[in-house]
Amino acid sequence: MASTVFSAFNEFMRDTVNLASKKTSDARRSRDWLIEQIRLFPDKDSSFPILYPEKNTFFGSFARNTKKRPLDDIDLMICLSAMGGTYYEQPNTIEITVHTECRQLTRLCYEGTQKLHSVKVVNKFISLLNEVPQYQNATIKRNQEAATLKLNSYEWNFDIVPCFFTSEDSAGNTYYLIPDGNGGWKKTDPRRDAERVKNTNQLHDGNVLDAIRILKYWNKRPTMPSMSSYLLESMVLDFYNKPFTPTASKFVDIEVPKLLAHIKDHVYHPVEDPKGIQGDINQLSLEDRGKIWSRANEDLNRANKARQLENEKDFQGSIFEWSQIFGSEFPSYG
Structure with a gap:
């Protein structure tokens, strides 16, 4: 449970969205052991x-x-x-x-x-x-x-x-x-993808990775068809590489409305392969684009309302709106 929006998002990112550090370390060790066997x-x-x-x-x-x-x-x-x-x-x-x-x-x-x-x-x-x-x-x-x-x-x-x-x-x-x-x-060429993520994250003071992960969580909720993880990540990076885009905030709740608006505005548009190999990687059907647009629009309105309630110090109301976006795993107020 959380008494502020700040603590709710910290708990959500730590316990639900981001990988646990021990699991990451275990995974890397098992990966390295596999590579040694292949060698x-x-x-x-x-x-x-x-x-x-x-x-x-x-x-x-x-x-x-x-x-x-x-x-x-x-x-x-x-x-x-x-x-x-x-x-x-x-x-x-x-x-x-x-x-x-x-x-x-x-x-x-x-x-x-x-x-x-x-x-x-x-x-x-x-x-x-x-x-x-x-x-x-x-x-x-x-x-x-x-x-x-x-x-x-x-x-x-x-x-x-x-x-x-x-x-x-x-x-x-x-x-x-x-x-x-x-x-x-x-x-x-995965080197280009890795370099793009690294450079974009550095450009925005290290705040882009959490923004990508929380949007991927939103994308996988059973409220709409899911985009491929790579397509969604590319759209988020496109947003942060637009000219004059403000530096991403360390408070991920500030970034969510911006990204939902970007997805809503661009889900019907081509998304070019950042590697310059595949061309348009947005292969969603027209029906799926419509459903994603509707959900992004609905959740954008909720996110804006949540931000407004937080500014009015109504943390309980704000946390409730965020839980409507991210589901039951989002911490409750208390």
């Missing part, structure tokens, strides 16, 4: 592709510190050496051609070709993960571009994505190539 795969199986560990990278909300509770997935990209291979961009996919002398990769090509089959690469990871004794009771399967590892001992999954790191293109850019879920490959 041993080529020693255990000479047909396993040669690793390029210097280019391993993390991606997703957990890596960017924008993850809210629960901690349900941890994403990592394990880089492989292309050993002189090349890639060719088709209209809807990317083909990787393997060098004829790279036996570890030629075994994972489409039959009768030198074209690397991404599903076979993912399945190769799965076969070796199944041989790790500590994972004998785990559920390991392919999920589109990733090998997904679900451990009984933890609440989170690991999504392990094999990748290749490109040489510089004519513009001096490098990318990661990851499976596209259909046997081919596609470009991505």
Whole structure:
């Protein structure tokens, strides 16, 4: 229970929205242990592709510190050496051609070709993960571009994505190539996402991460269709990178109305991929956009009312309005 709006939000962020520090530490240790097991795969199986560990990278909300509770997935990209291979961009996919002398990769090509089959690469990871004794009771399967590892001992999954790191293109850019879920490959670059979050948060005195997390909590409430976590995060970052946007407040309740207004005003608009790879990432249906607009508008009105009641020292009334936005997990007055 809370007697002020300030204490209510502090309790809400600490106990409901943000990840507990011990859980974060445990997750990082288990992730690092997994990476060490993968590092041993080529020693255990000479047909396993040669690793390029210097280019391993993390991606997703957990890596960017924008993850809210629960901690349900941890994403990592394990880089492989292309050993002189090349890639060719088709209209809807990317083909990787393997060098004829790279036996570890030629075994994972489409039959009768030198074209690397991404599903076979993912399945190769799965076969070796199944041989790790500590994972004998785990559920390991392919999920589109990733090998997904679900451990009984933890609440989170690991999504392990094999990748290749490109040489510089004519513009001096490098990318990661990851499976596209259909046997081919596609470009991505989680470094750009991580850098954008870091720079935006620093620009706003370290106050953006909490704003992202609390909006993700709002987005997942069963009051409307949910946007993808990445789409919502991109919209929040777009707001904080607009010219003349005031520095974000350390009091997250001040930021919520601004962000709800931004979502309401932009949910019908294109949202460009900040990496410059995918184009418009707002693939919501017209019906879902309408429902999200309605909920954002309704909760914006509630948030403005809550702010007004707080200014009038009616903390009980303000906390009640906030609980209508965030649900029963929001602390009650008392």
